[in-house]
Amino acid sequence: MPYLKSLFFTLMFFLSTAVSLAQQRVSGTVVDEAGQPLPGIIVKVYDAEGKKMLGYATTGQNGLFGIALKEGAEHVTVRLSGMGYAPVDKAVDLPADLGKVVMREAENDMREVTVKAPPVRTHGDTISYNVAQVKNPTDRKIEDVIKRLPGIEV
Numbered sequence: 001m002p003y004l005k006s007l008f009f010t011l012m013f014f015l016s017t018a019v020s021l022a023q024q025r026v027s028g029t030v031v032d033e034a035g036q037p038l039p040g041i042i043v044k045v046y047d048a049e050g051k052k053m054l055g056y057a058t059t060g061q062n063g064l065f066g067i068a069l070k071e072g073a074e075h076v077t078v079r080l081s082g083m084g085y086a087p088v089d090k091a092v093d094l095p096a097d098l099g100k101v102v103m104r105e106a107e108n109d110m111r112e113v114t115v116k117a118p119p120v121r122t123h124g125d126t127i128s129y130n131v132a133q134v135k136n137p138t139d140r141k142i143e144d145v146i147k148r149l150p151g152i153e154v
Contacts, residue, residue, distance in 0.1 A: 003062075009041060024095050025094075025095045026043075026069065026078055026095070026096050027065065028099055028100070029062075031063055032104075032105070032109045033102060033105070038063050038085070039063060041080055041103065042080070042108075043067065044081075044095070045067055045078055047076060048077065050079075054073060055068070055070075075146070076094060076096075077089055077090070078090045078092060085103040086104050088101060115134070119133045119134055
C-alpha cells in the first residue's frame with residue numbers, strides 16, 4: 001500500500017509539472033508618453049494570424065498585466081487598447097515580457113449622444129414626474145397632461 005501512495009504522488013508531481021510547463025505567459029507594463037502607468041487598458045492575445053483570441057486581461061492601477069495562455073502557441077499577437085489611446089499591436093514569441101509599452105493619446109470620434117431624464121422618478125416616498133416628456137403640442141389644458149401620467153386618475 002505505501003508503494004501505491006508514493007507512486008501516486010510521484011505521478012501527480014510529474015503531471016502538475018507538465019501542465020505548468022505547457023502554459024505560456026505574456027506580461028508587461030503599460031504607460032503613457034509621460035511614463036505614468038495606465039490602469040484599465042484592455043490587453044488581448046491572439047494567435048499569429050490575429051483571428052483566434054487566446055487570452056485577455058486588464059491592466060491594474062500600476063499598469064501591470066499578466067496573461068497565462070493554455071494553448072501551445074509559440075508566436076502570438078498582443079493587442080492593447082483603451083479609451084483615448086491609439087491601439088498598439090505587437091507580434092511576439094512566447095513566453096514574452098513586453099517590458100514597458102508606451103501608448104499614445106488619440107482622439108476618438110463619437111456619435112451624437114442624447115441624454116433624457118426618465119419621465120417618472122422616485123425618491124423614498126416622493127414621486128417626481130417630468131411633465132415636459134409627457135406633454136404633447138396638442139394639449140390645451142393641464143388636465144390633458146395629467147391624464148397621461150402613470151398612476152394618476154382624473
